Amino acid sequence: MKAMVINEFGSAHCFQEHSLEEPSLLPGQVKIHVKASSVNPIDIKIRSGLVPALTPDFPAILHGDVAGTIVEVSPDVKRFKKGDEVFALGGGVKGHGGALAEYMVIDERLAARKPEGLSMEEAAALPVVSLTAWEALMERGNIKKGDKILIHGAAGGVGHIAVQLAKKQGAHVTTTVSDKHKADIALKLGADEVVYYKEEKVKDYVERVTGGKGFHLVFDTVGKETLDHSFQAAAAKGTVISTNTRSTHDLSLLHGKGLTLHVVFLLLPLISDEGREKMGENLSKIAGLVEQDRVKPMLHQSVYGFSEVKEAHQLLEKGKHIGKISLLNDLK
Structure with missing residues (x-):
């Protein structure tokens, strides 16, 4: 699969497109064909080397927010099936590959069904x-x-x-x-x-x-x-x-x-494995509020491609944006 990775800490210019092996499923996991992600301040900190203990092994695939379609499930997964559209805070930290790739595997407990009526880029803006x-x-x-x-x-x-x-x-x-x-x-x-x-x-x-x-x-x-x-x-x-x-x-x-x-340190369940079920449950509650039109994500006017992640990071660093900066998977 293709992915945008970093091989060292640095500025937004350190992102490079690489061809990597598709991640394999472990028990309790689902594989997502990634459709969209979004940028969060923690992504900037990880890329910059400010929190090295949270960084995935190089070449590192960053970004935790993900929205996409499940293409494969482990035999023990009961909550989801192939074809389900989901969103999650799924990885992008130590021990977990991120969303800036064609495929991402995540713990099923972290995911929830994508709210009906939202686009993939809107759904990907919500988890974190x-x-x-x-x-x-x-x-x-x-x-x-x-x-x-x-x-x-x-x-x-x-x-x-x-x-x-x-x-x-x-x-x-x-x-x-x-x-x-x-x-x-x-x-x-x-x-x-x-x-x-x-x-x-x-x-x-x-x-x-x-x-x-x-x-x-x-x-x-x-x-x-x-x-x-x-x-x-x-x-x-x-x-x-x-x-x-x-x-x-x-x-x-x-x-x-x-x-x-x-x-509040939201990434603790990804690091410690405690509280993952609660994250998925809370995302499901949030999805319900979205479908009731009581919560709505606000997106920046420009949506970037994964190949433009450098520009998306630079925009967040400048602090001139309004709303979440979303990215659509354009890796082919």
Whole structure:
């Protein structure tokens, strides 16, 4: 099969097309004819060498998000059959080949049936961001009707799904944005309030939106200074959930307010084998919400081919995109 691989860490230019043997099935696995994938920040970090412990062996096939059609199943697989259309966070990390290839084998527990009505590129945009938002808000945060929550970055990959999930639960959602275009997107997604974080200080929007009490829950996917702002914005005994904590912080405010801090690291089930069934189950729930038109992925205006993965990575690194960057398999 053909695949886009990296043979060393580096810039987006290190992607090369290679011809490799098709992966063989192990017990409990399905083989997918890959139709689409998408780019996530973790893909950039793996390619760049920032997390070498997570990198597949060279030549490495990256990207975990996948959508495609099952072409073969192991004899012990019961949930799927040949011809099923599925989507998953299936690999692209140590011990698991990624989606930038004609074929990908994954643990059946990680997969779910593709939501009806979505294209392959739309479905491939969902797994990482929707599973992250689900774990953060539905499982760790246990949000409920009437909760006042703050989501940093509504126009981002995880953020735009988080806003929709929070509104589904009946929460009052405030989100931070950098400009009016992103504010319009946030409001269209259902946000109740928007904050222009470059113009309004934390204490000012906490006063404006919550009467100075703070938010029940703050969801941060940015990290660094934004995590500090999250501690400031949270109410006493509130909850802060982050996906980006690779930095040093003063935790005295966390202590002073009696806050709870959760860290979401979505790839743990791929690394440890624990929790894979839950990932597939959560994807099935998300697919149901998509089919009910309660959650919808937002795609960047340009869809790239696998052969253009370099350009897709460069776009994500520039941070000028809106929505998820999807890729269609054009390897022949």
